[in-house]
Amino acid sequence: MPILLALVLSATATGKGDKAFAKIAEKYVDTMFKLSPVTGSYVGYRKYDGTWPDYSEAGVKSALAALQATAKELAKVKRQDLSQSAAMDYDLIKDDVAANVFALSELEQFKWDPQLYNEAIGSGFYYLTYEPKSAADWPARLDTILARMQGLPAYLKTAETNLSNAPKVHVEFVISANPGNKETFTKQLPPLFAKFPKQKEAFDKLVPATLAAIDGFQTFLEKTLLPRATLDWRLGPDKWKKKLRFSLASTLEPEQLYKDAEQGLEKTRRKMYDLALPLYKKMYPNDRAFEQMIGDAKVNTVVGRVIAKASEKHGTPESLFGDVRKISDKVTKFIKEKDLVSMPPADDNFVIEPTPAFLDGMAVAFFNPSPALEPWLKKSYWISTVPKTGTGDPKKDAEFAESFLREYNDYGLQTLTIHEAFPGHYVQLYWSQRSPYATLVKKVMESGTMAEGWAVMIEDIVYDQGYAKDDPENELMHLKMNLRTYLNAMIDQKLHTSSDPEDKLDAWALELMHKKGFQQEAEAKRKLRRAKLTSTQLSTYFVGYREMKEIYDAALTKNGGKTKTVLDQMLGYGTIPPKLIKELMLPK
Secondary structure, three states, X not given: OOXXXXXXXXXXXXXXXXXXXXXXXXXXXXXXXXXXXXHHHHHOOHHHOOOOOOOOHHHHHHHHHHHHHHHHHHHOOOHHHOOHHHHHHHHHHHHHHHHHHHHHHHHOHHHOOHHHHHHHHHHHHHOOOOOOOOHHHHHHHHHHHHHHHHHHHHHHHHHHHHOOOXXXXXXXXXXXXXXXXXXXXXXXXXXXXXXXXXXXXXXXXXXXXXXXXXXXXXXXXXXXXXXXOOEOOOOOHHHHHHHHHHHHOOOOOHXXXXXXXXXHHHHHHHHHHHHHHHHHHHXXXXXXXXXXXXXXXXXXXXXXHHHHHXXXXXXXXXXXXXXXXXXXXXXXXXXXXXXXXOOOOOOOOEEEEEOOOOOEOOEOEEEEOOOOOOOOOOEEEEEOOOXXXXXOOHHHHHHHHHHHHHHOOOOHHHHHHHHHOOOOHHHXXXXXXXXXXXXXXXXXXXXXXXXXXXXXXXXXXXXXXXXXXXXXXXXXHHXXXXXXXXXXXXXXXXXXXXXXXXXXXXXHHHHHHHHHOOOOHHHHHHHHHHHHHOOOHHHHHHHHHHHHHXXXXXXXXXXXXXXXXXXXXXXXXXXXXXXXXXXXXXXX
């Protein structure tokens, strides 16, 4: 049996239609990565490593035809003839086909979002720099890099043809990020080619044209696209709602999402007030003015002043990485002492390193897993650089950096590290890639709702297990970070569905983050930009958290309160939508 077909079939492939469906699934996985080869590189599907997505008119037409062909094949499958695992794969593929058709025929991001192309440049080469399983495979890997370099000028020319207009915020971000792509060819790649004379000679010949193509794209962005960038960055209610359905793989209605997130926000703020009040009385023993206040004013005064005081405990731009490494050791030690969840081995290929230039500034931190099909490779906890204002004014940059460091203070970095690494994304994705249950389809169609839901849920569980015992400031700061779960969903929905003027929406979002979320200026402004640059992803935190927590609570009751047993079981199915985990763990 071919290796891929074996990966498509589950060990529980008992349905009479499983084998026939597996061939359709295997074919679709190949089709998916032929259409999106950079994503293929990300998951370790190496067949199309030397190519680029084809967003030309003919390329898009061909992609839609391939997707429609898959839809016709799926329509002939009798779902009732499939095993439970294969039926889940059937649903995942069916949804993925629909999502891709929507993206190409309705969303049409390739026509208006320069970020789509910029991220592809960075990712398209970054995921080819991972060390192959065998050193003997390096020349072939370098050949795929050369092939992508050869195709880059044409890829960017297609971008320039397609991008007749764009939202200004997208263009400005890519103008700041695109120059970082040049570092790939001046810093990251030369050492890889140095040991292979034949490939190095070809690389050296291609570098000038590659850099010229990136510079040409930069000139196009600055001189041509920016002056005519008048598109609204908002998706609008119809497209946002459709995209949300594909992003969440959930039945939650958008209106209910906002309402529930708002209620979660207020509940957490009340909890913060109860926690902050004793601290406030100690910090300000002679202040009784707050007692005459009511509602938000009272909460904001008590909680806000305690947070402001606690936020003074922070590092420097120079100490940031060292601080994160120390925190990682501290959190890991606590998890092991509590035997909270099974951890990856200590010698796993995990690193803490700077965010690559093409993504630096999109978020403060990321977790970048090893490719799903190459789990032995490097896993990275990325930390972005301390931001600047872009004004060139040293005083303003220093103030902005101080605002950033107050947000990601000694306490905030702990919650961040729990979320991104231990036992958040790193631990979850480590076991996902080794799941005996997860088929190829489940591995390459990962659910962002599950991944973010796990990471937010596990933050709460770590603190509930006593991580900040006898340290109320730490717990308070964790709750402050937790407020983002609700704020993200509220901002995501309102910004992309409202018809209000942009300045009014900006004022609303910033006030919400400042007053309800106690966020620093640097964080609030960056989150506002991120909400405009993305859509629906910010909602995955809240929806995923709620659905994963519901499963956890029910399973904990069912098995008599054995936390590690429940958490390990939740991790064992792979990164699949929470509704599927619920179906497996809590069958009716």
